[in-house]
Amino acid sequence: MDDYPEINRASWDDRAPAHAASPDYAVERFVTEPDFLSQVVRFDLPLLGDISDLRGVHLQCHIGTDTISLARLGAQMTGLDFSPTALAQARDLAERAGADVTFVEADVYDAVSVLGPESFDLVFTGIGALCWLPSAERWAATVAGLLRPGGRLFIREGHPMLWTLADPRPDQLLAVEYPYFERDEPMTFEDQGTYVETDVVFENNRTQEWNHGLGEIVTALMNADMTITGLAEHDSAPWNALPGQMEDIGGGEFRLIDRPWRLAHTYTLQAVRRA
């Protein structure tokens, strides 16, 4: 498992340019519409509230669409990711969109040493971020280390129950296939595709991933000197997680067609660094 960063980075390096070129990320709208926000951040707005003038860091910022959206809401944003090709797309988009955002290449677990302790008022992350990290405890310590006392974490993430589900089956049953709880051993996948519309053929298709139970994430944050201030579970996700079994409900959100109340699709968790 020690080589998981190289394995996963190769997959992300392949996919980032295809994501930037895909209609799903709508990057050109950031260039042509000065007020355009990503659908992810638009969904977050009611819980996110006013972030103007906050020093914010977006962990695992990918091609920067959410980071730029947060900057457009008035935060002074830094985006961090370990994929140089994702950051090349992010920097190019920020320049073309006239957004003043700093992008830094680093592993999440090195974020405190690279960006400095207690340097931020806001840590923002999520939507396919935690599954790339082996330890929720190390992630929570990183978040707490980046925040000044009183600073705030905002994460909307795929629900760990959603991550346990098998690929859609012909009988349409939702089958629990993968671990709910964090395990030392990664889940290793070979997947030639990605989560956006694209014709690009990728070369690096192997990934190593982990699930983290909701209780494990909450407990890890509490153990890292964070006070939980909000936990909301949602009946939609901003990607088509179960193709054929989900419908597009608008606003970039997808929901189970059949009795969606059976499944928490995503959650928003907020916490504040104790003084």
Ligand SMILES: C[S@@+](CC[C@H](N)C(=O)[O-])C[C@H]1O[C@@H](n2cnc3c(N)ncnc32)[C@H](O)[C@@H]1O
């Ligand atoms: C699904 S994307 C995050 C998506 C983001 N919410 C978005 O759509 O823009 C996951 C990102 O995590 C980054 N990543 C994965 N493991 C990482 C690590 N150990 N350190 C830093 N970045 C990592 C990948 O390079 C990728 O850009």
